[in-house]
Amino acid sequence: MSAPTAIATGELVLSAWSAVSPFGVGREPFREGLRSGRSGIAALDAEAFPGPYTTAGLVPDFSAAKYLGRKGTRLMDRLTALAVTAVGGxxxxxxxxxxxxxxxAGLVLGTGWASVQSIMDTTRDSVNGExxxxxxxxxxxxxxxxxxAGxxxxxxxxxxxxxxxxxxxLTGLLALSYATRLYRGGHxxxxxxxxxxxxxxxxxWLDWHSGEAGGDGAAALGEGGAFVLLESAESARRSGRGPLVRLAGTGFRSCQDGAGVRDTLETCVRGTLRRAGVxxxxxxxxxxxxxxxxxxxxxxxxxTVVFGADNASCRRIHCRAQLGDTTAAATVFQLAAALAEVERGAVHDTGEYALVTGIGRDGMVGCALLGGCGDPA
Amino acid sequence: MDSAREPRRVVVTGLGVVTSIGTGVGEFLTGLRSGRSGVKPITSFETAGYAHANGCEITDFDPARRLHEAGAEELGRAGQFSAAAARMAVADGAMPVRALREERVLVSVGTTDGESRDLDRLAILDYQDGPAHLARRSPAGRLSSAIVRELGLSDVEAVTIPTACAAGNYAIGHGMDAIRAGDVDVALCGGVDALCRKTYAGFYRLGAMAPEVCQPFDRDRKGILVGEGAGILLMESLEHALARGARIYAELLGYGLTCDALSPVAPDQDSLARCMRLAHENAGVKPTDIDFISAHGTGTKANDMTEVAAIRQAFTDAPPPTVSIKGMLGHAMGAASALGAAACALAITEGFIPPTINHRETDPECQVDCVPNQARPAEVRVVQNNALAFGGNNAVLILGRYGTAA
Structure with missing residues (x-):
């Protein structure tokens, strides 16, 4: 037998991103929408989307045919069409x-229930058909x-x-962690x-009944997706993409033994900083x-305990209020929002970092730490 | 050139299995050795209107007995299987739960359908009025966080990998990469699914469902039978396992993943052969090292033919014995390749090749030594565990006997 594949230990970076969001298809509408402070949440067409909510953060005028063409999209459900479009960006x-x-090239795609509409429609057809x-x-x-994904x-x-x-x-953070291992494992x-x-x-309906959705069950839901490109710093430079941020680490924990979200998240964030030497x-x-x-x-x-209050030296960006509760896509939208800020000059020096935090309904918490790349050598 | 370092070695030290041929390692091993069949008429959902409705259902699972910490009513059937299998894997590995709680752990669970039984019920009920608890426990993420809850883990990353019928191998591969890289010393990985109405209807409609039994590689094979269950592996870095004096079932040598990027449903020979070669390379083994292949072997015309052709392509010499345990277990979907991996680990430890049951005559179009009907004693050093999924997703895992790989 020969040696198994080695672990790649070089620096990993995020070098590009894409978004399909309640502000529209593409990075520019996402950047502009966030910057403007306006809400992506609008009244729902009750006929197209009957259900418990009257407003939602839909991707405006989205259809597979509009963004992907008519060929090959007739059978695509909404989730798949959004995915193909966002990956395309x-x-x-x-x-x-x-x-x-x-x-x-690998593709790592996070989802909640996948297209639960497709799934449950099929069950209903089975029950209601002859x-x-x-x-x-x-x-x-x-x-x-x-x-x-397929x-x-x-x-x-x-x-x-x-x-x-x-x-x-936490889906977006878990996808990032998985993608890192896929790369390091040589796959x-x-x-x-x-x-x-x-x-x-x-x-x-599922999110409505999940109660804790949005903490109050009544927050507006959002949809869409965002993707980032993960590669080695060397590969990003070689391709001319130029790295946006270094991936300094991810961390996860679970609330146990009565520990609440506050303490668990604090431990998670401090541990992630410590492992990265930040x-x-x-x-x-x-x-x-x-x-x-x-x-x-x-x-x-x-x-606030770890970093102090939201202030100029450690600024917090809030995209959820503008996008709605995008559940499985929530943390990846936060990540994309952070990258949009990086492009505007935030977290530039190699000693500067950005943090994305996530909290799950099942007692899990997580974070991702991203470092500045400095001026190109 | 990027910097690199040697991967840490990864071993399997505990097995937790919930299957239609037995729950717990002892029963599962006896079942595999004796060629037990899990087939029975399906009772999980209404089957009136189908001309046939056999499946490999689990009829003796008692969540109250199997779960200690996770509330059974807070989990769907798949979540219960998952938590129970993890609890068993930890006990089988003689890992005190208190010690496990001190570790950083990765929990990675594959699935095809998630909490499908609950989604079926919600779709059937006019669920505008609830019941809310079904909705709350229905996200696929619960299949991994159920394990966290059952074992009371704090320093843990829990992820569900819904890459359909190859998901078990994917989840085990993820754990392998995490341990190899030094992110964690301990991982609980595998796959789970519960029988559901939606998937039965779909495969039946596609004409893929066998009327009575599943007959992999047989000339008269008529398709799959759906199964259910969970397989969770307790995985550790070799140093961690040795330090606590753990019994080692097998070493996880490597794995490979490929995507056909061609058809959402049909398998592709070239892409599957490429996946096998990647797995061999990743594990540092040659095709001639492989003592037997635990095939995906669903028993459909297309799968078995394509899979055997891909094996012939990747193994230029005569391929080793190639078996499918789906004759016994049916197609347990997301659990299938995790149960395959558990079976491979037992085959290595116990020195046998599990049989392909319900076999009468091998199809000349997928000619393999499928170890028909009777388990075969054999010295097993290296095994390959195949998995394919809708979406063109292939995952091939290589396991070896600990001590022979170095």
Whole structure:
């Protein structure tokens, strides 16, 4: 036998991002929308989306046909169409690398229930049809939770590892952690990593009944997705993309033994800083989960204990209020919001850091720490 | 050139299994050795209207007995399987729960359908009026956080990997990478699924459902039978396992992933062969090192033919014995390859190759030595565990006997 594949220990960076959000398709609407402070939440068309909510952060005028064309999109559900579109925004920024070696590019796609509309529609067809197997065979593959990832790979010819990740509001952070290991394990040279959520009647009811959604069950839901490109610093420089941030680490913990979100998140963040050798004073930008209610207050307390209050030397950015509760896509939207700030000059020096924090409904918390890249050498 | 370092070695020290041929390692091992069949008429959901409805259902699972900390009513059927299998894996590995709580742990659980039984019920009920507890416990993420809750873990990263029918291997691979890189010393990884109405209806409609039994590689094979269950592996870095004097079932040598990027449903021979080669390379083994293959072997015409052709492509010499435990267990979806990995670990420890049951005559179009009907005693050093999924997702895992790889 020969030696197993070595662990790649070089510096990892995020070098590009894409977003499909309640502000529209693309990075520019996302940047502009966040900067303007306006809300992406609007009245819902009650006929198209009957359900418990009257407002939502929908991707405006989104349809598969509009953004992907009519060919090959007839059977696509909303989640898959949003995913293919959001991944496409990133593919545009690494097309040469992708066509040169599609087997060396991985796709890591986070989702909550996948398209729970497709899933539950199929069950209903089975129950309401003349025979229990009178379900649409062409749409059955939409009910498998990795459909969006598989279809995105087909659409954009991404032939390396293709993985679907799920973990409630932490999904985006968990996807980033998974993508890092995929790279370090030698399974690919480039990872397109992100998460997607659809607005659908079925998801709306599930989130409504989940109660803790938005801390109060009544916060508006949002949808869309964001993706980041993870690669080695060397590969980013070679391609001319230029790294945006270094990935300094991710950390996760669970609330146990009566420990609340406040203490658990504080321990999680301090541990992540310690492992990365970063002091709290170096963190200049925070994109918190910003849940309404007690969980949000606990997050605020934990961050204030570690970093001091929201101020000019450690600024907090709040995208949830503008996008709605995007559940599985929430932390990846926070990450994209942080990257948009980095592009504007925040977290520039190598000694400066940004932090994204997440809180799950199942007692899990997590964070990602990103470091500035300095001026190009 | 990027800097690199040697990966830490990863071993399997505990197995937790919930299956239709037995729950717990002892029962599962007896089942594999004796070629036990888990097939029975499905009772999990209404089957009137189907011409046939056999499946590999679990009928003797008692969540109250299996779960200590996680409230059974707060978990769906898949979450219960998951937490119970993890609890068993930790006990089987003689890892005191108190000691486990002091560790940094990765929990990584694969699934096809998530908490599908609850989603079925919610879709059928006019659930505008609830019940809210079903909605709350329905996200797929709960399949991994159920383990966290059951074992009371604090320093833990818990992730669910819903990469359909290859998800078990994906989840184990993730744990392997985390331990290899030194992120954690301990991981609980595997897969889980529960029988559900939606998936049965879909596969039946596609004509993929066998009427009576699943007959992998057989000339008369008629398709899959759905199964359910969970397989969770307690995985440790070799140093960690040796330091606590743990019994070692097997070493996890490596794995590979590929995506066909061609069809949402049909498998692809070239991409699967590439996946096997990547797995061999990642593990540092040659095709001739492999003593047997635990195939995906679903028993459909397309899968078995494509899979055997891919094996022939990746193994230029005559391929080793190639078996499918799905004859016994049915297709346990997200749990399937995790149970395959557990079976491989037991085969290595106990010195046998599990049989492909319900076998009468091997299809000349997928000619393999499938170890028909009777388990075979064998010295097993290196094993390959295949998994394929809708979406064109392939995952191949390589396990070896600890002590022979160095």
């Amino acid at each position: 990133l593919v545009e920024q690494c097309r040469d690398d992708l066509s040169a070696a599609p087997e060396r 025979k229990p197997y009178h379900v649409d065979p062409a749409k059955f593959p939409n009910t498998v939770m990795n459909k969006a 279809q995105s790979a087909i659409w954009h010819t991404i032939k390396g590892p293709n993985t679907t990740i799920s973990g409630d509001w 690919c040279d480039l990872v397109l990593c992100g998460a997607v959520e659809e607005y659908s009647t079925q998801r709306a 002091s709290p004073e170096q963190v200049r930008l925070i994109a918190p989960a910003d849940l309404p209610g007690p969980a949000g207050a606990a997050e605020d307390e934990a961050l």
